[in-house]
Amino acid sequence: MEVAFDVANVSGPEMGGIAPPEVIGSYISSARKPLLVVGSEMLRDDFFVEIAIEIGKKGIPIAATGHSIRGFVEKEYTENVHYYNLHELTNYLRDPNWKGLDGEGNYDFVIFYGIIYYYASQMLSCLKNFATEPLVRTVSIDRYYHPNARMSFTNIMPRMEEEYKDMLDKLVESIKR
Amino acid sequence: MEEIKKGGLVDVFDLKNVDVHIGEIVDEGEGEEEWEPMGPHPMPRIATLRDWDFKLLNRYKPFYAPICDMCCLCTYGKCDLTGNKKGACGIRMDAQQGRIVLLACLVGCSAHCGHGRHLLHDMIKKFGPDVPIDFGPEVDIEAPLTRLVCGIKPKTIGDYDEVFSYVEEQIVQLADALHTGQEGSYMDFESKALHMGMLDSLNKEAADIIQIACYGMPTSLPGGGPDVPLVDVGIGTIDTNKPVIIVIGHNVPPAADIGVYLTENDLEDKVELGGICCTSIDTTRVYTKAKIVSALGRQLRVLRAGIADVVVTDEQCIRADVLELCQRVQSPMIATNDKAMHGLVDRTDDDPNKIVEDLVSGRVPGVIILEPDQVGEVAVRTALQMDKKRRSLNFILSDDEFKYYVNDCILCGGCTLACPNGLHIGEANKSAATGNIKPLADLFDLCVGCGRCEQVCKKHIPIVDVMTKAAYPQLKAEKGRMRIGRGPIWDSEIREVGAPLVLGTIPGIIAPIGCGNYPNGTKDAWLIVKEFAERNYIVTLTGCMAIDCALWKDEEGKTIYEAHHGRFDAGGVLNIGSCVSNAHIHGAAIKVASIFAGRPLRGNYEEIADYILSRVGACGVAWGAMSQKAASIATGFNRLGVPAVVGPHGAKYRRAFMSRPDIKEDWKLIDATDGSEVYVEPGPQDLLVACETVEEALPMMAKLCFRPSDTDRGRSIKLTHYIDLNQKYLSTYPPDWHLFVRAASDLPIATRNELLKKLEDEQEWKIDWKKKKIVEGPIRGYNPSFNPTNLERLIRGKK
Ligand code: SF4
Ligand code: SF4
Ligand code: SF4
Numbered sequence: 001m002e003v004a005f006d007v008a009n010v011s012g013p014e015m016g017g018i019a020p021p022e023v024i025g026s027y028i029s030s031a032r033k034p035l036l037v038v039g040s041e042m043l044r045d046d047f048f049v050e051i052a053i054e055i056g057k058k059g060i061p062i063a064a065t066g067h068s069i070r071g072f073v074e075k076e077y078t079e080n081v082h083y084y085n086l087h088e089l090t091n092y093l094r095d096p097n098w099k100g101l102d103g104e105g106n107y108d109f110v111i112f113y114g115i116i117y118y119y120a121s122q123m124l125s126c127l128k129n130f131a132t133e134p135l136v137r138t139v140s141i142d143r144y145y146h147p148n149a150r151m152s153f154t155n156i157m158p159r160m161e162e163e164y165k166d167m168l169d170k171l172v173e174s175i176k177r
Numbered sequence: 178m179e180e181i182k183k184g185g186l187v188d189v190f191d192l193k194n195v196d197v198h199i200g201e202i203v204d205e206g207e208g209e210e211e212w213e214p215m216g217p218h219p220m221p222r223i224a225t226l227r228d229w230d231f232k233l234l235n236r237y238k239p240f241y242a243p244i245c246d247m248c249c250l251c252t253y254g255k256c257d258l259t260g261n262k263k264g265a266c267g268i269r270m271d272a273q274q275g276r277i278v279l280l281a282c283l284v285g286c287s288a289h290c291g292h293g294r295h296l297l298h299d300m301i302k303k304f305g306p307d308v309p310i311d312f313g314p315e316v317d318i319e320a321p322l323t324r325l326v327c328g329i330k331p332k333t334i335g336d337y338d339e340v341f342s343y344v345e346e347q348i349v350q351l352a353d354a355l356h357t358g359q360e361g362s363y364m365d366f367e368s369k370a371l372h373m374g375m376l377d378s379l380n381k382e383a384a385d386i387i388q389i390a391c392y393g394m395p396t397s398l399p400g401g402g403p404d405v406p407l408v409d410v411g412i413g414t415i416d417t418n419k420p421v422i423i424v425i426g427h428n429v430p431p432a433a434d435i436g437v438y439l440t441e442n443d444l445e446d447k448v449e450l451g452g453i454c455c456t457s458i459d460t461t462r463v464y465t466k467a468k469i470v471s472a473l474g475r476q477l478r479v480l481r482a483g484i485a486d487v488v489v490t491d492e493q494c495i496r497a498d499v500l501e502l503c504q505r506v507q508s509p510m511i512a513t514n515d516k517a518m519h520g521l522v523d524r525t526d527d528d529p530n531k532i533v534e535d536l537v538s539g540r541v542p543g544v545i546i547l548e549p550d551q552v553g554e555v556a557v558r559t560a561l562q563m564d565k566k567r568r569s570l571n572f573i574l575s576d577d578e579f580k581y582y583v584n585d586c587i588l589c590g591g592c593t594l595a596c597p598n599g600l601h602i603g604e605a606n607k608s609a610a611t612g613n614i615k616p617l618a619d620l621f622d623l624c625v626g627c628g629r630c631e632q633v634c635k636k637h638i639p640i641v642d643v644m645t646k647a648a649y650p651q652l653k654a655e656k657g658r659m660r661i662g663r664g665p666i667w668d669s670e671i672r673e674v675g676a677p678l679v680l681g682t683i684p685g686i687i688a689p690i691g692c693g694n695y696p697n698g699t700k701d702a703w704l705i706v707k708e709f710a711e712r713n714y715i716v717t718l719t720g721c722m723a724i725d726c727a728l729w730k731d732e733e734g735k736t737i738y739e740a741h742h743g744r745f746d747a748g749g750v751l752n753i754g755s756c757v758s759n760a761h762i763h764g765a766a767i768k769v770a771s772i773f774a775g776r777p778l779r780g781n782y783e784e785i786a787d788y789i790l791s792r793v794g795a796c797g798v799a800w801g802a803m804s805q806k807a808a809s810i811a812t813g814f815n816r817l818g819v820p821a822v823v824g825p826h827g828a829k830y831r832r833a834f835m836s837r838p839d840i841k842e843d844w845k846l847i848d849a850t851d852g853s854e855v856y857v858e859p860g861p862q863d864l865l866v867a868c869e870t871v872e873e874a875l876p877m878m879a880k881l882c883f884r885p886s887d888t889d890r891g892r893s894i895k896l897t898h899y900i901d902l903n904q905k906y907l908s909t910y911p912p913d914w915h916l917f918v919r920a921a922s923d924l925p926i927a928t929r930n931e932l933l934k935k936l937e938d939e940q941e942w943k944i945d946w947k948k949k950k951i952v953e954g955p956i957r958g959y960n961p962s963f964n965p966t967n968l969e970r971l972i973r974g975k976k
Contacts, residue, residue: 012246066869
């Protein structure tokens with residue numbers, strides 16, 4: 001069994017599963033109204049910013065948390081990208097009456113990407129425990145196993161960076177909107 | 178010139194171009210009842226301030242992120258609470274989280290209360306109960322929290338017996354609420370946590386006042402306040418050619434006794450007295466030859482480096498494996514506090530010769546000495562002898578050992594999975610093995626010094642030692658300077674800055690406090706202080722952040738304390754002192770309400786908190802918050818109306834307090850002048866929020882300094898910094914800056930046209946370009962005589 005990226009991060013009876021990129025991609029495709037939430041770790045390589053932009057171009061709006069917005073400004077892709085603090089954003093996401101980034105209502109599916117592991121884990125825990133009616137489904141596409149997300153990748157060590165990049169390419173390919 | 182009447186309300190907005198002079202607020206020399214009439218809530222009990230708490234909690238709704246989905250507190254359990262389910266006792270996940278938060282605050286508050294009570298016992302035994310509380314000519318309000326919460330004006334340290342009795346009783350009542358089958362509402366758990374936080378702030382003030390009074394720590398007497406001396410900080414400042422004593426913890430009497438022994442025996446220049454954590458800060462307040470070796474985050478590594486010829490522990494923030502660490506490097510240990518005895522034998526009142534002999538011969542790894550006044554002699558004599566014995570020992574890895582270990586690493590990644598910061602140690606080892614040690618050396622400052630990695634390494638690599646070896650040249654060069662803890666902010670300083678703070682022309686007070694569980698190293702602490710001090714905020718530091726920010730230097734080679742003055746005024750960088758000293762930051766905010774605005778203090782917590790929430794632009798930051806004390810400290814700030822930002826690890830506290838700017842009804846205030854209801858902008862937007870990176874935290878802190886009372890000039894200054902920090906660190910305009918614009922005069926003059934255009938284009942506001950006025954758009958217009966309150970009872974006249 002895969003251990004959590006932070007080994008003691010064992011939350012309880014409901015632990016999310018590990019899935020390959022194609023499966024997570026098709027799971028995302030099943031969303032009615034998905035949101036991509038990105039964090040500062042995305043900035044460590046241009047490639048990861050490009051991946052976010054590609055997902056954005058599939059019509060999935062982007063909430064840029066931490067200081068990740070810098071990556072989008074540099075690439076001049078700001079359409080559909082909104083700065084949010086992750087804590088505040090999660091506070092909105094847990095409320096079914098929130099109007100969303102477009103003023104038309106909350107999201108049923110959230111994709112976490114490029115966020116410091118333990119902070120992301122806590123926010124995923126909030127959504128798992130409190131965003132249940134209606135359900136907000138969550139996945140992580142970071143290089144970590146995230147038990148508080150419904151689905152995530154396995155832990156990927158830095159020496160596997162190229163494989164991780166391939167996984168992200170495959171994931172983007174398999175998101176159908 | 179306008180005189181402000183004692184105890185009367187003053188409408189600050191009517192004061193334009195006037196000097197504010199305030200006479201004595203308190204009548205001296207009369208009976209207890211005469212100094213100020215008693216307010217409505219002296220010594221509040223659990224339910225007394227519940228209405229105030231609920232006002233806060235309804236706007237800043239508790240947000241929960243469980244770190245464990247189960248409860249195992251009674252034998253019905255474990256209970257699975259996932260998805261806000263109920264446990265067998267009926268408690269829901271949300272209430273259970275509130276319960277755990279209350280538990281954390283209980284532990285934190287008890288630590289400060291236990292520390293303060295312990296100190297009071299020791300000081301009464303040593304000096305008697307009649308030590309006067311007199312902080313010199315510039316401090317009349319000596320104990321703002323004690324006056325505010327208890328309605329007591331303490332004259333001697335003995336007066337604190339009653340204060341601690343009150344706190345102790347309340348702590349027990351609050352602890353009772355944690356039992357299975359008691360409280361069931363998360364809102365009430367949080368109200369109790371806020372009560373605990375307030376008690377905690379009172380403990381801290383009590384503890385610091387007692388030690389200041391008894392040890393003559395800096396006050397407003399000559400040499401105090403802004404003029405306190407600088408001391409050395411950093412591992413590199415310790416001269417290991419001398420015997421070295423390292424003190425660790427928070428309770429200063431044993432370390433103070435070491436200082437006295439060194440002075441009396443003319444050993445000040447012959448023996449190094451260094452410290453880790455708050456004891457070190459407080460030791461420099463009584464013995465300025467002491468040095469601050471490091472903050473909490475480097476404890477493990479300082480001990481492992483073996484520089485200590487003797488280690489003296491007191492209480493709090495000491496590693497639980499301290500004895501094992503000392504034994505490993507043959508440093509004898511002296512435990513001086515019954516709360517942390519580490520299995521050693523109590524040798525209090527034993528013959529010092531025998532104790533020293535046992536320690537030096539290695540017959541015992543350490544001893545307990547519970548009388549602070551017996552510690553100095555034993556510690557110093559032991560250090561003198563151990564220095565000779567230990568001189569030939571070296572605990573830094575040799576080049577060959579280092580090479581062997583980095584080559585032995587198999588890049589399995591086990592250490593990374595165990596590391597709280599997920600550091601890529603294996604890759605750094607690999608790089609060192611091929612000759613580039615920089616990545617490994619760089620990890621030293623990012624590491625929080627927990628030691629978890631080593632326990633899982635299948636190759637038994639002493640990872641912490643390997644990192645220390647790689648970073649050793651930097652460590653030897655680590656020599657900072659910091660001001661010693663100055664204690665209370667002077668009343669005279671408050672008189673100077675009260676108006677600019679409330680009007681907003683000094684954009685805010687930034688209070689970096691607390692522990693070293695940083696996401697990205699100590700440099701962030703320096704950057705936070707530098708950024709705000711250079712922008713003319715007042716920066717008041719305590720605890721680990723006060724130490725860590727002193728490790729870094731600017732282009733001119735100056736530390737942040739050397740580059741900035743130490744006055745409580747625009748651009749000041751003040752070390753207030755140890756963790757207990759941060760009560761003086763509460764105190765400064767309270768004094769603004771009291772001295773500047775003439776609000777009565779005595780037993781009047783709710784009104785003062787209401788004042789601070791709406792008018793005093795202060796924001797705490799606990800960038801490496803780790804402990805339960807940090808939880809109760811932040812909660813205490815929150816009840817008084819002061820928001821706090823934490824680093825990403827702070828999300829593990831499980832609870833945050835964030836508002837909803839999009840829910841208009843949450844932002845309805847009352848104008849106390851006529852009782853009318855006013856919808857206002859979200860200031861402050863949150864009471865407790867985590868940021869992912871320092872780049873995000875800097876603009877967030879600037880945002881949390883907005884207050885509804887800001888004048889247009891003050892608002893334009895705050896907006897300038899908010900927008901500028903966003904552009905500097907997030908490369909964009911803040912999405913919500915328009916919420917804080919009430920009128921064109923709120924906009925900075927230099928960019929007014931550009932900003933008006935943005936409001937017209939992006940927010941569809943109506944602008945009268947001829948008059949350069951906003952015609953339609955803002956949440957409210959700017960009303961210079963707005964007198965904001967959340968409390969109906971403060972309405973002065975009905976419309
Ligand atoms: S206290 Fe309540 S939730 Fe916790 S184990 Fe007992 S029954 Fe279960
Ligand atoms: S000691 Fe440092 S490197 Fe090791 S697990 Fe702890 S933080 Fe990580
Ligand atoms: S656990 Fe040990 S062997 Fe594995 S990567 Fe870390 S240092 Fe190397």
